[in-house]
């Protein structure tokens with residue numbers, strides 16, 4: 001990574017503006033359902049505190065679309081941070097303006113101020129220059145540790161960097177990029193990519209880019225059936241994107257041309273309706289009944305994929321193998337978690353659903369790296385730059 005990191009700058013006694021992703025999932029009673037996103041930023045916050053800096057924290061939560069929405073206030077995050085850091089945090093109920101300035105002016109070294117949800121101002125997502133300037137005015141150094149929003153071009157991750165001298169990567173950002181580069185730029189081969197999820201259309205850029213870099217691609221999930229239909233199979237009522245059939249054929253040809261081994265499921269679990277209580281059976285892909293829907297990969301595919309991954313030295317995985325939200329169709333995804341987590345390869349998993357599956361299986365600790373980004377991770381896999389990363393100060397400046 002050719003960007004300055006938090007280790008490259010002297011932060012002692014300075015006001016440090018840290019962009020984090022505190023967009024935590026909330027349950028029905030508005031309690032934090034999972035605080036991993038907050039925990040992911042702790043190394044950066046703790047480092048700043050250890051170095052005697054003044055820490056200003058900013059994040060978005062949900063999509064308030066420029067309006068104040070009490071249920072999306074970051075107050076709840078502030079309370080959790082106090083427990084995690086074992087210290088008092090000053091929560092200000094805005095992210096710009098006089099009250100924020102006063103709170104920041106009153107800070108002493110080792111203090112933490114948490115700003116209110118950035119997206120209560122529409123200027124945040126519009127990357128408004130004046131708003132960016134006001135955020136920048138609060139601090140001496142900007143630290144981006146919000147990998148999950150790095151594919152966005154917003155005021156708090158792009159605009160702000162134009163008005164502050166040093167914009168550097170925090171430890172979470174450094175880790176995300178380091179693992180990604182290890183996997184994609186200088187991988188120990190064979191490098192295998194596992195792609196699942198619903199649609200070909202949403203991952204077409206990723207597949208095309210991967211076909212120029214990886215040794216093997218394994219396809220699962222709903223997108224399987226567009227490929228199978230393109231190959232002439234009967235897929236019943238399974239999810240198919242008819243406008244992607246040509247693309248799917250082109251991808252299969254491209255894989256051959258690039259000498260990438262391309263694996264599709266050889267069997268699947270079919271259901272008579274899209275329902276957790278549906279009648280189900282396992283069939284080879286040649287025998288998908290006309291009126292049935294394929295909702296998971298079958299046991300033979302699991303064996304095939306396990307064999308294909310046996311010699312892999314690097315594995316990247318995004319997207320579930322089936323409708324894993326329903327128990328009856330979660331076997332394929334859970335089996336894939338087992339295969340990946342017991343592999344001796346460097347294993348990198350990204351995307352919300354895949355992350356959930358790995359945690360649900362209790363296997364997260366066996367994965368080399370679980371990315372905190374969904375969209376940002378996919379954008380990297382597509383071979384595209386992340387605006388939030390590009391905006392940081394180049395090394396040597």
Ligand code: AMP
Pocket residue numbers: 196197198199202220221222223239294295296318319320321322323324325351353
């Ligand atoms: P994505 O956001 O593209 O990664 O897609 C994730 C979604 O794909 C999950 O909610 C799964 O339920 C869904 N999915 C996986 N396999 C299938 C399938 N065979 N048919 C329909 N949806 C699927």
